[in-house]
Amino acid sequence: MKRYDLIIVGAGPSGLSAAIEAAKRGMNVIVFDENERPGGQLFKQIHKFFGSKEHKAKVRGFVIGKQLLDEAAETGVKVILNATVIGLYQDKEIVVKIGEAVEHYKGNSIIIATGAAENMVTFPGWTLPGVIGAGAAQTMMNIHGVKPGSKILMLGSGNVGLVVGFQLLQCGCEIAALVDAAPRIGGYGVHAAKLARTGVPFYLSHTIVEAEGDACVTGVTIAEIDSSFNFIPGTEKHFDVDTICMAVGLSPMSQLLKMAGCKMEDNPKRGGQVPICDEYGRTSIPGIFVAGDVSGIEEASSAMIEGRMAGIAAAEYLGYIDENELNKELASLDKALSGLRQGMFAPENRGRLIEKTDEGIAVSDSLLKKGYVADDEIERFPGFTHTKGIHPVMECTQNIPCNPCQDACPKGCIKIGKDITALPAVDDSVSCIGCGMCVASCSGQAIFLVDETYEEGYASITMPYEFFPLPEIGIKGKALGRDGQIVCEAEVINVKSLPAFDKTNLLTIKVPVEYASKARFFKAE
């Protein structure tokens, strides 16, 4: 039987990060992953990540994935693909199925980084072809280059539903509706707003009555539900769709840990059945560690830090580093991780209704129910000003761990401060040069440049634009509001695409000045 210092199951962000840290300290590391390619969820994620510089904020998920793979190769990590680990025993032996062969390996330490599986909900017709998981949609469009459908209903308003919904629009699909049984949108408001301004309608407190079709989905009916989950008669709405996409949560894939005899618990805040472990991933069995979504559903950014922690803890367990070094290394990672776990969406706030921001501003009710901040709510947030000349307008109204906008501005116009969950504010004392770096770096596509004095009677609005075809200068069309409804006529006056913008194009339109605070999207005629 082959023996390694460290065996890692799962080559996602957490598993790879763990492998890199352990290999750097001289350990002999092997990683198994069931897929044909490594990277876990990262290669399906094409949006810019939140966080701060140390969390690789504003870098797109698949680019982070490439960086991790390069680093793993440099440090000599061995990754075995198409290899499904089917057994884990207390004595740290694993059973792995590679093709038709079943092999046994022994590790002096083990890190389980198997990630999560998608949940599903059932309704009449849910097994019809055309009902797919959100992960399947991502795999089809972002890995294989095939559209998952043409007209789609998205079920689930968490970050996965919102992000995958936007990705569907980017590859040319139409979203008929975004539906959630909960009374409020679960994911980040900025993600919801990106969809809402293109015209995607949100139906909260609604769920699917049935999917229609004989051989495959041809339509769907939804209806409103009351607080005890019963359909309210007369509220049915029908959509002609060919695809229903489910994004109804993830559950940790912790079966291997249970099999090995690790102590487990049912913890809804961590997403279900999870191993009992300390903050560095040490389970109840010495030498078996966990990292990433398998120990509690979070994000790739936190999964990478958890992976690094577990890798370092495993190095200490086997004596590759001493306790002093361990504590030193973990202290800085602790700081990075706690930075991500703050704000309105922090794990301890799951399921809680928050009425005010940390700044004491009433949150936007419309954002939680309809996916956009209403015109009469937006003025109260510190990112929204009417400064003379060109200036940034940040429509970022929830306390989320994110600050690339502040780092992006060469002039210092945008202030978040030390606390990365604070709302971005405009510093009126410095003048904006209109370079657009903030617009392109905003992970939430929530920054616009507005010039209310662009021309006599006209304002210019610059917005992030990640769709094809890219409108050309001179093209006329309609400006849409935050709610996706037409507000006025508009003309494209500039299109800027720079390498530094990393594929976020900057589209500038001209609108009558009275619509400067309303126009937030453009649709060509």
Added chain:
Amino acid sequence: METRIENHPILGDTKKGKPVTFTYNDMEVQGYEGEPIAAALKAAGIMVHRYTKKEHKPRGIFCAIGRCTDCVMVVDGKPNIRTCVTPLKQGMKVQTQYGVSADTFDKQQRGV
């Protein structure tokens, strides 16, 4: 094939293998070498991969990562092949799976 994403605003052109021809039941279909069989079928607008054994209910792609077995078909005579994780090759013979066979339920009942 308009279901193919030719030019993506973030990902650019999707890298494809060389074009290949395979058969789906008796129909000739084009796809790209190395992509999952299921991706080629989806691009060709084919949704139903199999019918369940007992209730004869249609199934198609659901998870696309090899976990749910909804997408299994008879490939080169072998049943239960997960088409979402099986790479396409030139000349492959892909058939709808009825229960665990490529024969329709009618044919299975008549025992021919």
